[in-house]
Amino acid sequence: MKLPYKDNIIMWKRYVDDIFCVWTGTDKDLDEFFKMINSKFKIKFTLEHPTSNTINFLDLKVTLNNNNDFSFDIYRKPTQTNTIIPYHSYHSPSIKRAAFNFLIHRLLNIPLSAEDYQKEINMIYQIGNDNQYTREYIDQILTSIKRKQLLKKIYPHIAIRKHFISIPYYEDLHQHTQQIMNKYDYTIMNSRHRTLENLLLNNKNKKKPEEQSGVYNINCSDCPAFYIGMTTRNMKKRFNEHQKNQPRSALGNHLNESNHNTKFENLKILHKESNYYKLTLLEQHEILKNKDSQHLLNEMSDFTIRDNSIFKLINSRQ
Template identity: 35%
Template sequence: MLLFKHILYTSPLDNEHCDSIFHLVELCLRQNYFTFENVFYRMEDGLGMGNPLSQSFAEIFMSFFERKLVFDNMNNPYRENILFRFRYVDDVIVCWTGDRDELNSFLCWLNSLHLNINFTMELEEDSEIPFLDLKLKRLNNRISFSIYRKPTQTDHIISFSSSHHLSQRLSGLRFLVHRLFTTPLSSEDFQSELNIIRHMAVRNGYDVGWVDALVRKEDIKRLNNEASILQQHTPNSKYMRLSYIGPLSTRLGNVFHNHDIRVAYKSPNTLYNLLVHNKDSVPLLQRSGVYKLTCGDPNCNVVYIGRTGRTLQQRISEHLRSQGMDNCDKSIFGRHLRLNNHPFDPEKDARIIHPSGFGLRQSVLEEIEIFCHIDDVSMVNLNSLSTHVFPRLFDVLKREPNVEGIVTSED
């Protein structure tokens, strides 16, 4: 945080904005606790996985470490041995002009600069060295490139028989073809890599014609002017996500496409979602969203549909607070429990129908659920309804003789 604070306060922003940004970022980074088997843990060092700020702050630190502590450090005794260097996240390639002993000494010095930074080193063999997904080779005072694959890498991509939209199935081949054209390969290496891509396609159920079609498309893109390609995309394009369940989703996507809406397909059921559950689930009462309360009396069919941006436990406590106060009618559900002396167990009689944060989506989901429960919903907060989905729903509910409404402040 000291590094970020220094960068922030030396920026053109005034101190008032710097103070606000710094305290907000500090608050976000301190939310680095998690639960495991009902025990709370807090990270004492490092950045939390999944925090949207972690990647940015890791890059800020690595950039500072590389620039200030190593290559711009006047006390670095090995500066003259570094001909050039390039870094991608935490992978660094360096061209070294000294001998092997000096290189080992440089690595020891590098790892002594920070307690939590520990670099490992890989040296070139036969004038070749891998870096990321490339293999670099020194050849006649120049560097040639080829595609590098780890020994453990498999040839698996999304199978052609998989229940994915065609654009998703072709994404793996599309990436490989795009890399083929954007890497400066020799004609021999280009043809060798193209043969590997064709082999991978056949092994995963694709016809070689798909690869040839992607190659032609990529070749045409290279021949076109890049500026004209950018002009074809309108800045006001609309996007939407659609679950892919087969050809029906494709036909539905074509309908949206005819109305200038671009569709991104997603797979609702994956092996990961079905098999991997490595996080403790959030307790029901600690969630927010559209909820349903049911009267605990077995002979009573009263149901309440509501929404909350806070935890369901907080919202239920407000309903029950009205139950215990004779002159408090802030909750029609609590008033019902009080007047009829009916029981209510939050653990059994309450559930979240749609987990979501407070906002338009939650409001729309609430109206949909009220519409779906129109025959059995007997209580609803009329003030929380709008005209997002069903413009006449509000008037319909007011005319229903079995629906009791009360105007309260929105949750």
């Protein structure tokens, strides 16, 4: 089946919920296409037409030229300000450089005309000046980034491995500590200091055990049968799914076929964990511990040590 309007779409680029489309049909065709996609999906699209062959997409200003190629410029919203972390603020140098790293990488990676390039570098200088950074400071970052990009083009096959260590920032110790760490190929990443509020209070909403993810054991209320499972979601929701047998599970099949029942009090949390790979190992560990029990509902064919690649890897390293 031929998709409608497929031949009218020359380019379709998506970033999160923003889509850039190059359309070759008429405005009427575009409006019909817009109505069609809004009728096919639950999400609703909005349509923005170019003005004088120019449209803003994210932080780019894209212009269609007379020779059917594109030119680019940096787009800033009218509400954007030049405020960044001031030079004299008590932050580590790497955090202060972050804003200029972003601005300069964008400057070098977007194909700007010579005029637009100069306009943007002047804007970066202005942002620095408004926040007490010197022109020389910005030029050093610009030179460093250009040098790294050049080395990457000359030696693209050499992978540079970096090791990082995270410690709070102390102005008097930072430079001396970094010099020591450089000898061991470590780069310091500065974490924020703990505040009095952090030390005295924990404002995070604590989840109830049954609202967390992990490995669990559920016993049948009418017989000694039990089931071991794991979930990366809410355990209470997963328990309700077992009762409804949606999606199908060994426990759900047992309850339906035997006309048995279970209750939420029969759920026992064995391990609290959110990492999928750790959960898989912990679940298999619990199943293998109970593999000789005749009341275990889990299918052992999926968890035999001989066929399990994870346990093969563990045994090979012992």
